[in-house]
Amino acid sequence: MNQPILFLQGVSKEFKTKERTFAALKNVSLSVEKGEYLAITGKSGSGKSTLLNMITGIDHPTNGKVLVDGVTIGELSESKLAKWRGQHIGIVFQFFQLIPTLTISENILLAMEFVNVIPAAERRNRVTELLTQVGIAEQANKMPSALSGGEQQRAAIARALANNPEIIVADEPTGNLDSKTADSINDIFSTLAQSGKTVIVVTHEKNTALKYQRIVNLKDGEIELPTL
Amino acid sequence: MNMKLKKTFSDLLISPKRTLLVVFALVLGIWGVGTVFVSNFILTNDLNANYQSTIPTQLILHSDQFEKLDMKQFNNRPEVEMAELRDFSLQRIEIYPNEWIPLWLFGVDNFEDMKIARIFPETGKKIPDAGTMLMERDCKHVTSIDTGDSPRVRIGSKMTELKVSGICFDPAQAPATQDAFIYAYTDKKSYSQITGLPSNQRMIVRLNNVHSADDVKRVSDVLVKDLNAQGITISSVEIPKFNEHPHQWQLNTLLFLIGTIGLLAFIMGAVLVSQLMRSVMASQVRQIGILKAIGGSQFQIFQIYIAMLLLMGLVAGIIAVPLSVLSGNAFSQFVAYKLNFNILTTSIPASVYAILIAASLLLPVVLSVGILLKGTAISVKEALSDYGISQNTSAGEYKTMKKLPVSNTFMLAARNSVRNSGRLAVTILAMALGVAIFSTGFNVRQSLYNLLSNVKNEMRYDVQVVLSKQVSREEALRPFKSLDNMKLIQLWNGGRGEIQSKLLSTNKGAGIVALPGNTELLKMKFVKGSWIAASSEIEIVMNQQGWDIYKQPAIGSELMLTIENKNIKTRLVGVTEQFEKAKVYMDIDKYDAIFNPNHLANSIMFVAKTNDYESVMTLKKNIESSIETTDFQVLYVMSQAERVKIIYDHLNIILMTIVFLSFLVLVVSAIGMASATGINIMERTREIGVMRAIGATPKKIYSLFVMEGTITSVLSIALGLILSVPLSKLAAIFFGNLMLGKEAELQYAFSPLGFAITVVVTILFGWLASRIPAKTAIKVPTHKALSYE
Known part of the structure; x- marks a missing residue:
């Protein structure tokens, strides 16, 4: 077994409105090892996205703490957290979220520029490598709007890999794609996991989940049954 | 990159x-x-x-005994930087047939070595030939007279032709266009020959180590005392505004x-x-x-x-x-x-x-x-x-609004308007400020027009003849007895403007106007107190400028005035608002009793039976013709209409600027409103998509946004018009101070025309400001609106 790269300890998250307080996560503890290929599943409203937000530092727990590679991310300032996230976690969104005014390669270069860990001279080559890796090298200079949904998601994966993070987190990455395209995207994640990346994917598609190394099923904000 | x-x-x-x-x-x-x-x-x-660049004069001394003075020695005095003799008299010049205006004629000691109050040659002769004159260039805006012409000049009672040998520039003088004067310069010898007046009667001086008019006054007292001790009696002293162009106030404004x-x-x-x-x-x-x-x-x-x-x-x-x-x-x-x-x-x-x-x-x-x-x-x-802006209207507000007898579109628009209350406040404030300034522009303009109208109303005579040398009452009336269209003639001493102040004034420079206490020809607007009444005392009324010179004494207080070196005890009974030089008004009988025992007069006021412009101008020409037969030393003959025009010309530049610039502010604020509406619409693109998806027609959406814009406009207009009242009052005080003198106030006036224009223009701008973004909003296809992020 590898050492855990991600560790959630007693994480709870409450959302308060005028009328009521809603517990999205209830005392969740989770350990993810380096190189693990993990699916987080559950019905709508079960807390999947909230859990993902805890892992990426997009949101902070009401109670408990999140450690990624030994760093308690709740203790980082917003700016440090942004840079840390860019370096250590690659995020893939359901709706791709590419910057519409930049070309595909520029979207990737921007992520490198922000974090500044890849030497400037190597960035262009790395963009080509990444786009080749996800199979859209020929689309490098196109604007996102010129690409299909699947191609845009591949580009988003390439951007998530821009700074060579240890962890890739994807929120319903195939939720907006047809099944054939979704399969090809899942294949990319699988390949990334095989190459040693820790890949955590939120999905509500049970069939897809079967392909993962481990499935964490959430129900009403609690981990229902960890499965190997 | x-x-x-x-x-x-x-x-x-x-x-x-x-x-x-x-x-x-x-x-x-x-x-x-x-x-x-x-x-x-x-x-x-x-x-x-x-x-x-003219090396302006700081002190002017008048005496008929300067010939006794050693100018070289005087120039060597430690207080005196330099001094020279420069004679001056007011004459008249015909600028067009039978159209005469004052001619300020200067007699220059040495054109080649003008040390003070210098002029700069422009065209023609640099130094006028003997018996000719140089004219100041601004005259070209009031007459077609040019180099080589020989206009008629009335010198006292005689008429002569005076050749123009060149045009010069005198930047120290008030513009001829605004004051309807012409400035001219001739050599000392020619000056005496032309005017028949002795030369070397007026000395212009610059002083060392003076920094204010008070310093000049202090030094002039010493000089006058010393000159008197030398047997040179100084008949009068003038201290021009210290180091300030005569129209600096206009520039400041x-x-x-x-x-x-x-x-x-x-x-x-x-x-x-x-x-x-x-x-x-x-x-x-x-x-x-x-x-x-x-x-x-x-x-x-x-x-x-x-x-x-x-x-x-x-x-x-x-x-x-x-x-x-x-x-x-x-x-x-x-x-x-x-x-x-x-x-x-x-x-x-x-x-x-x-x-x-x-x-x-x-x-x-x-x-x-x-x-x-x-x-x-x-x-x-x-x-x-x-996903854009949220809804902040509470259920309570919603229920209250539902009770109002308004359409659903209005209610929805009103609720939408308050969704981003901060932005709404900024938009309304910016637009209201634009409305307030625009409206203030009109109100100040109205205040100035009212001032002009007051000038028209206060002077109920149609033509005034001013003589530089007083004549007996009988002599003054004789030439005009058989004039047509004449209802009334009245005789005064003194009158409006700077020229008359020069003829008759207190030692502090306030012009004296001695007129019948019961005259119907002058009805001024009072800021404080009232008009002079029959009394054993010498009651006086001052205009705000005069009141300011005397440091604003209280109404009813006693005031010592020095006129022609005589001190008289007066009582201040009123202060009036005038666009005028400093003036003191007093009863002519009381004035005559002290200063004018022979009951001479220098101002002849005419009231026409028919006072439309043409009839008055005909009367004026007839008066001019009658004068030609006399030996009157005429300073000017001026109709009310011309005088009002002179004042209007002084204010016109300011009036034009006020309206143009305030309009510009309103345009900018309307653009601000358009942008705010545009932002609102853009943020609600998805909402527009939802509304369209559930059946709202483009027309409905368009009218909703236009209604929102109208609500903002109406609120802005209301707030702007409220703000314009204190703003207009402040502006009136400020412009009054600048134009009428310290502590003088221009009275606040409401401009109904300005109000109407403001409302119409603002609603129009508001409508355009919401119409343009609303038109854009309804052009977005529903599917695009729904997918807008």
Whole structure:
């Protein structure tokens, strides 16, 4: 077994409105090892996205703490957290979220520029490598709007890999794609996991989940049954 | 290229219209401020430089015994920087057939060595030939007389022709166009031959170590005492405004005016830029979330938007800076033409360009830094879950609104209007400020018109003849007994304007007007107290300028006046509002009893039976013809209509500027409103899609947004008109002080025309400001509106 790269300890998250307080996560503890290929599943409203937000530092727990590679991310300032996230976690969104005014390669270069860990001279080559890796090298200079949904998601994966993070987190990455395209995207994640990346994917598609190394099923904000 | 910079460029091109609007707003703001800055730089330097280039007179002494004075010795006195003799008398010149105006004729000691009050030759002879004169160049705007012409000049009672041998420039004089004077210069010998007056009667002096009019007064007292001791009696002393051009007040008014409006245009531009940047940030919320999610720090993202602002500022600067220099120069040229001085500034210093460019770059950053900091501080989670503005109307408010007898569209529009109460407040305030300034422009204009109207109303005579030498009452009336269209003649001593102040004034320079206490020909507007009454005391009324000279004594207080070296005890009973030089009004019988035992008169006031313009002008010409047969020494013959025109000409430049600039402010604020509506609509694009999807017609959506715009307009107009009342009062006080003298007030006036124009223009602008973005909104297809993020 590898050492855990991600560790959630007693994480709870409450959302308060005028009328009521809603517990999205209830005392969740989770350990993810380096190189693990993990699916987080559950019905709508079960807390999947909230859990993902805890892992990426997009949101902070009401109670408990999140450690990624030994760093308690709740203790980082917003700016440090942004840079840390860019370096250590690659995020893939359901709706791709590419910057519409930049070309595909520029979207990737921007992520490198922000974090500044890849030497400037190597960035262009790395963009080509990444786009080749996800199979859209020929689309490098196109604007996102010129690409299909699947191609845009591949580009988003390439951007998530821009700074060579240890962890890739994807929120319903195939939720907006047809099944054939979704399969090809899942294949990319699988390949990334095989190459040693820790890949955590939120999905509500049970069939897809079967392909993962481990499935964490959430129900009403609690981990229902960890499965190997 | 740096990807952050690339994104900056790309984002600017997403919505070219919005980018252009920001640049336009910046151009307006920078142009407004830049124009003020450039013209202020040129005008403050150049009017003063023109004036100072003449080596202006600080002290004028009158005596008929200067021939006894050793000028060389006098010039060597430690208090005296330099002194020379420069005679002066008021004559009349015919500018067109039977049209006469005052001629200020100066007798110059030595044209080749004018040390004080210098003039500058322009065309024709530099030194007038014997028996000829040089005319001041501004005369060309009131007459067609030119070099080589020999206009008729009335010298006292005799008529002569006086050849013009050249045109000169005297930047120390008030412009001839505004005062309807002509200035002319001849040599000392010719002066005596032409006027029949002795020369060397007037000395102009500059003093050492004087820094104010009080200093000049102190030194002049010493000089007069010493001269008297030498047997040279000084008959009168004049102390001109210290180191100040006679029309400096006009320039000050204009500079203040353009300064204020430029600043307001800048504020409006600022509000507009910040509104637009708020819109940019609102549209970029989700992207900011993504940028943070992929590793961008707040500072890095902030840099993208700062670069965006700097780029827009740079473009705005490239457009606005040359425009500012052009318009600043043009405005300066316009003012210089009106005030008769030369623009001496040939190039704007690099520092002015540097300040303008720095302002262009820094202005948008300073204005929007708060918005950018707030916009980029948003957390990833908030940014990614942002779907535009929220609904803040509470259920209670909703129920209250439902009870009102208004249409559903109005109710929905009203509720939408308050969804972003901060933005609504800024929009309404900005627009209200525009409305208030626009309305204030009209109100101040009305105040000035009222002042003119008061001038018309207060002087109920139609033509006035002013003599430089008093004549007996019988003599004064004789030539006019058989004139047609004449209802009444009345005799006074003294009258309006500076010329009459020169003839008859107190030792402090307030002109005396001695007139029948029960006259019906003068009905002034009183600021304090009332008109003189039959009394054993010498009651006096002062205008605000005179009251100011005497340091504002209380009504009813006793006041010692010195007139023709005699001290008299008077009682102040009233203070009037006038566009006039300082004046003191008193009963002619009381004046005659002390100063005028032979009951001589110098002002002949005529009232016409029919007083339409043509009839009065005919009467005036008949009066002129009658005068030709007399040996009267006439200063001028002027109709009321002409006098009102002279005053109007003094104010016209200010009136025009007020209305034009206040309109500009209203336009800028309307653009601000349009941008705010545009932002509202853009943020609600998805909502528009939903409304369309559930059946709202484009017409319904359009009318909803127009209704929202109308609500904002109406609220802005209401607030603006309320604000305009104190603003107009303040403006009236300020302009009154500038034009009528310290402590003098221009009375606040409400302009019904201005009110109507303000309401119509604001509603029109408000309608356009909401119509244009609303039209754009309904053009977006439903599917695109629904997928808008």
